[in-house]
Amino acid sequence: AQKITQTQPGMFVQEKEAVTLDCTYDTSDPSYGLFWYKQPSSGEMIFLIYQGSYDQQNATEGRYSLNFQKARKSANLVISASQLGDSAMYFCAIARAGGTSYGKLTFGQGTILTVHP
Amino acid sequence: DADVTQTPRNRITKTGKRIMLECSQTKGHDRMYWYRQDPGLGLRLIYYSFDVKDINKGEISDGYSVSRQAQAKFSLSLESAIPNQTALYFCATSDRTGTAGKETQYFGPGTRLLVL
Numbered sequence: 001a002q003k004i005t006q007t008q009p010g011m012f013v014q015e016k017e018a019v020t021l022d023c024t025y026d027t028s029d030p031s032y033g034l035f036w037y038k039q040p041s042s043g044e045m046i047f048l049i050y051q052g053s054y055d056q057q058n059a060t061e062g063r064y065s066l067n068f069q070k071a072r073k074s075a076n077l078v079i080s081a082s083q084l085g086d087s088a089m090y091f092c093a094i095a096r097a098g099g100t101s102y103g104k105l106t107f108g109q110g111t112i113l114t115v116h117p
Numbered sequence: 118d119a120d121v122t123q124t125p126r127n128r129i130t131k132t133g134k135r136i137m138l139e140c141s142q143t144k145g146h147d148r149m150y151w152y153r154q155d156p157g158l159g160l161r162l163i164y165y166s167f168d169v170k171d172i173n174k175g176e177i178s179d180g181y182s183v184s185r186q187a188q189a190k191f192s193l194s195l196e197s198a199i200p201n202q203t204a205l206y207f208c209a210t211s212d213r214t215g216t217a218g219k220e221t222q223y224f225g226p227g228t229r230l231l232v233l
Contacts, residue, residue, distance in 0.1 A: 004159070033219050045207060045224035052219060091159055095220065104175070105222055107159030
């Protein structure tokens, strides 16, 4: 079974500062993918960034980057230059990359990020 | 127009009623999923379908059933609704990209369901 742990129920950051949202995972699969999603107060789920377990480099997408430490089983999301619109719930998720159930996502409980002006 | 649509967006029903939530997608993806989200929890998988003839139970399928009417349509039914099925329901789709584990899921806007 796969598991995602997000230990920060809530985080606060000043506008224009960087913030790191923690995510640790547990899996016995040798190959997997890690995803981050953003859920604003309006409720929709927005895909942010993906990291493959065999990717040599940390993923980046604009102001989002992923600090992937495979040995520690962590995949922390870094948001640079925070904006007020970044205030939302953020979910980390994992998908196995093999077997009959590959592609299914297992989510963490989420971290609420609040950006202060 | 949105790629993944869900109807209705909001629904109030009574205990014991049968209801159906519908999902349609124009992304051309083979795979579709139904999740529920409860306050303070992440999303949990109810059912998933990798193609029209392949439907599988997720971690919390009890009390739910699904129908994949076509590649683009995946419906979730609550046969006899109960109050603890009050939640936010999401439909999602993904495409087999050929890169194992990189099947990014794209979500619909969600359906807020209240069971009285």
